[in-house]
Amino acid sequence: MAKDLSQSNAIQLTLKEWAVVGTTLAFMYAVCPVLWSHLETWQPTPSYRIPYASSHDYWQVERYWDWAGRCEGCLVVGDSVVWGEYVSPPDTLSAQMQQLTGKPFLNMGLNGSHPACMAGLIQWYGKNVRGKDVLLHFNPLWMSSSRHDLTESKEFRFNHPKLVPQFFPRIPCYKESLENKIGIVAQRFFWPSRWLAHLASVYFDELDLGSWIREHPTENPLSQIGFQLPVPEEEPRHPQRPWTESGVAVTSFDWVVPSESIQWRLFQRSVDILEDRGNRVFVLVGPFNVHMLAQDSTEGYERILEEATSWLERREISYLVASPLPKDCYGDASHPLPEGYRQLAREVLSAMEAQRMGGMG
Amino acid sequence: MKGLCWTLAGYFVMSATVLAEAYSPFEEQVTPSKITMVFLPGGTFGMGSSEGAVDERSHAVTVGPFLIDKHEVTQESYQEFMGENPSKVRHPSNPVEQVRWSDAVRYCNARSKAEGLDPCYDLETWTCRFEADGYRLPTEAEWEYAARAGTETHYFFGNSEGKLKFFAWYKAMAKGRPHPVGTRKANPWGLHDMYGNVWEWCNDFYGVDYYVHSPEKDPKGPTEGEKKVLRGGCWSSSPDSCRSSYRYYEAPGYTDACFGYDIYGFRCVKPVRK
Numbered sequence: 001m002a003k004d005l006s007q008s009n010a011i012q013l014t015l016k017e018w019a020v021v022g023t024t025l026a027f028m029y030a031v032c033p034v035l036w037s038h039l040e041t042w043q044p045t046p047s048y049r050i051p052y053a054s055s056h057d058y059w060q061v062e063r064y065w066d067w068a069g070r071c072e073g074c075l076v077v078g079d080s081v082v083w084g085e086y087v088s089p090p091d092t093l094s095a096q097m098q099q100l101t102g103k104p105f106l107n108m109g110l111n112g113s114h115p116a117c118m119a120g121l122i123q124w125y126g127k128n129v130r131g132k133d134v135l136l137h138f139n140p141l142w143m144s145s146s147r148h149d150l151t152e153s154k155e156f157r158f159n160h161p162k163l164v165p166q167f168f169p170r171i172p173c174y175k176e177s178l179e180n181k182i183g184i185v186a187q188r189f190f191w192p193s194r195w196l197a198h199l200a201s202v203y204f205d206e207l208d209l210g211s212w213i214r215e216h217p218t219e220n221p222l223s224q225i226g227f228q229l230p231v232p233e234e235e236p237r238h239p240q241r242p243w244t245e246s247g248v249a250v251t252s253f254d255w256v257v258p259s260e261s262i263q264w265r266l267f268q269r270s271v272d273i274l275e276d277r278g279n280r281v282f283v284l285v286g287p288f289n290v291h292m293l294a295q296d297s298t299e300g301y302e303r304i305l306e307e308a309t310s311w312l313e314r315r316e317i318s319y320l321v322a323s324p325l326p327k328d329c330y331g332d333a334s335h336p337l338p339e340g341y342r343q344l345a346r347e348v349l350s351a352m353e354a355q356r357m358g359g360m361g
Numbered sequence: 362m363k364g365l366c367w368t369l370a371g372y373f374v375m376s377a378t379v380l381a382e383a384y385s386p387f388e389e390q391v392t393p394s395k396i397t398m399v400f401l402p403g404g405t406f407g408m409g410s411s412e413g414a415v416d417e418r419s420h421a422v423t424v425g426p427f428l429i430d431k432h433e434v435t436q437e438s439y440q441e442f443m444g445e446n447p448s449k450v451r452h453p454s455n456p457v458e459q460v461r462w463s464d465a466v467r468y469c470n471a472r473s474k475a476e477g478l479d480p481c482y483d484l485e486t487w488t489c490r491f492e493a494d495g496y497r498l499p500t501e502a503e504w505e506y507a508a509r510a511g512t513e514t515h516y517f518f519g520n521s522e523g524k525l526k527f528f529a530w531y532k533a534m535a536k537g538r539p540h541p542v543g544t545r546k547a548n549p550w551g552l553h554d555m556y557g558n559v560w561e562w563c564n565d566f567y568g569v570d571y572y573v574h575s576p577e578k579d580p581k582g583p584t585e586g587e588k589k590v591l592r593g594g595c596w597s598s599s600p601d602s603c604r605s606s607y608r609y610y611e612a613p614g615y616t617d618a619c620f621g622y623d624i625y626g627f628r629c630v631k632p633v634r635k
Binding site for chain 2: 080085086112114139141144148154155159175206207208211237238246248249251252253331332333334335
């Protein structure tokens with residue numbers, strides 16, 4: 001039996017009213033992120049890098065990539081080697097290249113990232129980087145064991161799981177529930193979800209609003225929103241001492257075979273996506289700290305370099321396998337110290353100049 | 362005179378047993394550094410699991426008595442002894458994380474020295490002197506004995522993971538971060554966070570087949586290896602990784618800053634001798 005709605009408190013919308021609601025929601029969906037972006041103070045400097053504290057704030061990361069896509073200059077993309085783990089912002093690779101040439105090189109490094117997540121970052125949040133010169137760093141470190149290649153079957157908590165492929169290719173060590181995987185995929189398409197994560201990251205100690213209120217029952221959550229974004233840390237994250245003084249020994253790495261490597265496969269995907277968007281890609285391989293390699297693991301490392309360079313040549317992609325830096329220019333297996341970045345910057349600029357890239361030549 | 366002799370004889374008999382009986386089983390002790398430890402009397406237990414992974418072969422093991430930290434080492438404590446805090450999620454009561462095995466043993470030595478004890482670790486060779494009276498990391502067997510708390514099931518509360526949320530910060534409810542120590546229920550022997558929060562470094566090298574030929578009494582792990590054992594799961598672990606017998610491993614000193622994950626912490630033990 002049909003209910004008599006005229007006696008009820010329910011509101012029944014007409015088709016026209018539904019259209020108004022839909023239009024309003026669509027307008028808010030399109031306009032709110034723009035409005036919010038204007039409210040939050042943010043002025044990247046030439047040596048800007050994504051603050052360590054914002055590494056998982058993909059709303060802000062996307063905003064930075066959008067900004068970089070509109071800027072003049074070459075984008076330097078990669079993991080913490082590009083970000084500059086052992087150096088302050090003016091000593092990073094991109095900053096050194098900028099100082100040597102006077103031309104803009106933007107630090108697009110993301111702390112904690114690796115090729116598998118970089119592919120996701122470029123695919124989902126770097127959509128507006130088109131027609132640019134991109135220096136893409138490849139760090140062989142991520143193929144130095146099956147664990148860091150993500151091919152090990154034991155559960156492993158790697159960094160930036162929200163950026164890696166959730167379903168294909170299957171990542172054996174990634175044991176997230178189906179429900180959470182679907183939520184992660186949805187976040188890539190639905191900005192309000194990323195925006196809420198951004199608010200949690202910047203203003204609520206990484207907690208969702210409900211949890212924050214439970215932990216701070218007497219405080220007003222609105223008073224936390226100061227519209228001030230974190231600024232890049234000026235100090236290096238680690239003491240600037242060579243690896244030889246840190247008690248790290250020569251190490252035997254269990255290199256994975258490139259044809260079976262997830263990290264290598266997803267690095268290739270990054271190159272493909274960037275090229276499909278009309279970017280000119282220059283790949284920098286290394287410089288891995290070969291001084292740390294034990295005798296029995298040099299063969300596996302060289303096999304990776306051979307595979308990488310032959311693939312890049314087949315694809316006619318410009319590249320440089322960086323020369324090994326002096327022993328005391330490394331902070332660990334893959335991160336240079338300031339003098340290492342100075343030497344690397346000169347070598348990369350020279351190679352890019354030969355290819356007339358990055359405003360060189 | 363006769364009375365004096367009896368008194369002296371009694372004194373010697375007493376002194377022979379007093380050290381072993383200085384603590385009641387599962388009694389809490391506060392160290393001079395104001396850190397609470399729990400006395401575990403030692404005994405024989407079933408280590409590993411017949412239903413677990415290939416490296417978890419079930420076998421009987423006997424461990425001696427020892428004191429173990431009631432909580433994972435906190436950032437406040439690490440800061441106090443080491444003068445730095447490497448953790449990613451900063452809070453004085455949170456477990457210290459992003460610590461290498463080599464950092465953990467440095468802490469053990471610093472804590473020993475602060476209390477006038479003989480440090481266990483040689484920081485040149487990274488070997489442990491088990492005869493020293495200072496703090497050290499638990500052997501894998503000591504850790505599992507402490508975690509099991511006399512039980513033989515997958516978890517100390519049974520075989521089903523249903524109650525894990527009461528005892529551990531793990532993936533389903535940790536909201537992607539570690540939490541202050543001791544904020545979940547303790548195990549039957551009064552130890553908190555044996556499951557979840559941060560993985561705990563053990564003293565042993567990892568050997569996938571070590572259980573096949575390990576000694577029955579006080580096993581101390583393979584004599585050499587590339588990786589050190591971690592136990593207990595962490596805030597991002599699935600319930601399976603939090604099982605009492607689940608074994609994990611990592612290189613003792615990070616070869617690279619990229620490998621400094623925010624899931625590795627530790628707790629200390631101190632030997633008790635008869």
